[in-house]
Amino acid sequence: MSTPFYVSPQQAMADRAEYARKGIARGRSVVVLQYADGIVFVAENPSRALHKVSEIYDRIAFAAVGKYNEFENLRIGGVRYADLRGFTYDREDVTARGLANVYAQTLGTIFSSVGEKPYEVELIVAEVGSAPEDDQIYRLPHDGSIVDEHGAVAVGGNSDQIGSYLDQRHRDGMTLAEALALAVESLGRDTNGSDRQLTAEQLEVAVLDRTRPQQRKFKRILGRQLARLMETESASTAKTDEPSDEEE
Template sequence: MSTPFYVSPEQLMKDRADFARKGVSRGRSLVAVQYADGVLLVSENPSQALHKISELYDRIAFAAVGRYNEFENLRIAGVRLADMRGYAYDRRDVTGQGLANAYAQTLGTIFSSGGEKPYEVEIFVAEVGEVPADDRIFRLTFEGMVADEHGYAVMGGAADVVGEYLRQQYQEGLDLAAALKLAVAALGHSEKSDRVIPIEDLEVAVLDRTRSQPRKFRRVAAATLPKLLGPRDAETPDAANVEDAATPLANPGAPSDDPADPTDLVSGTVPPLEDPLTGAPNEEPEK
């Protein structure tokens, strides 16, 4: 009789954490910044169809990095939970903290379960309040840990470098234009050299407390970004060919594993269940 293979619980959890962390590190970074009128969410996302930033409820937004099919399923579950709670009780009973706790339970259960692989995702749940002091940004990791961030927060492959840049440059009370310039500059910052991210590769959304309607979430259209960002340094001729340090490729000829890339062989070929804007079923992205 052969001796059964044994792995200590500590080593098993470490291996699962390393696996999930490696998947998250492949994704481009995402930034959340508190500004005078709400919360700004910015990410580098070359896809026009697959969104990293979406609305959960009236005052609550969802943002994620990692495997697209996994965090899209989490987003849809959050929307359904928020709608059910708001319908059964009251819309004021739907809070960012409540949704963050629900996500934490789900991610923690999946991570500790031995029957399936851990989710390779990190999540922001942002909520805008009546006054800046009531704004909340919750960051959830793949193992179900929740952190209440203040001022700004970063997740994704280059989170350490981007976070250090924001730590040095961030100031409270910024207007939308200043906060957007800071977020875009942080996303383009690296230890070697800074780069100018093309406007068409930016995904930007805000939770704007000044909106008169109950729904505070709105996307910032690409046509509006040049006015907010102002003059930008000219992009060098080879800047478009510089590979993102956060998304290294083992095989240069193979498609990238970026979760926002519709050509991603692992997650990008899994179509979203519905369009985040219209709710209509989506067709499978082109390979």
């Protein structure tokens, strides 16, 4: 009788984590930033049918990278959870923290299960508050852990380099145009050090805007509005860079 092949639990979990990380890194990144009036989501995504950023509930949005079918199943489950909880109790009882806990339990169970492969996804759940200090942003890696983020966060692809770039340049009180410009700049940075110029057609952009009078704060920024925002900030930057008449 042959001896069964043995793999230590630590090695098995490390292999599963490496498998999931490699799958996530193959996807294009998503960036989430706080700005003066809310939270902006920017993804490099030329598809107009397969969204990486979606609304979950009144003040809550969801962003994801990795395998589309896996994070789409999670998104649908989150919408059902939010609708059921809001209907059973109160709309105010649906929070990003509660949704993040549900996702964490699901991802953690799948990651530790021997019978199925880990999900190759990384999620962001964000909720806009009545003031900037009330905003909530949670990042959920493949293993189901929860990371409370502030200011700016990047997931997928070259997220480490993009996140470092954002941390150095993001500041409180940015306008939407400034936050969008910073997000686009960070997404255009390649690992080889060169910069790509991303166009509006290559981007998926949405906001949670606390100033909207509607109960639902989620809004997609598309077409001419997106192009106009990008042009506005480009023109402002160019004007700032121009030397004044007094300079020699």
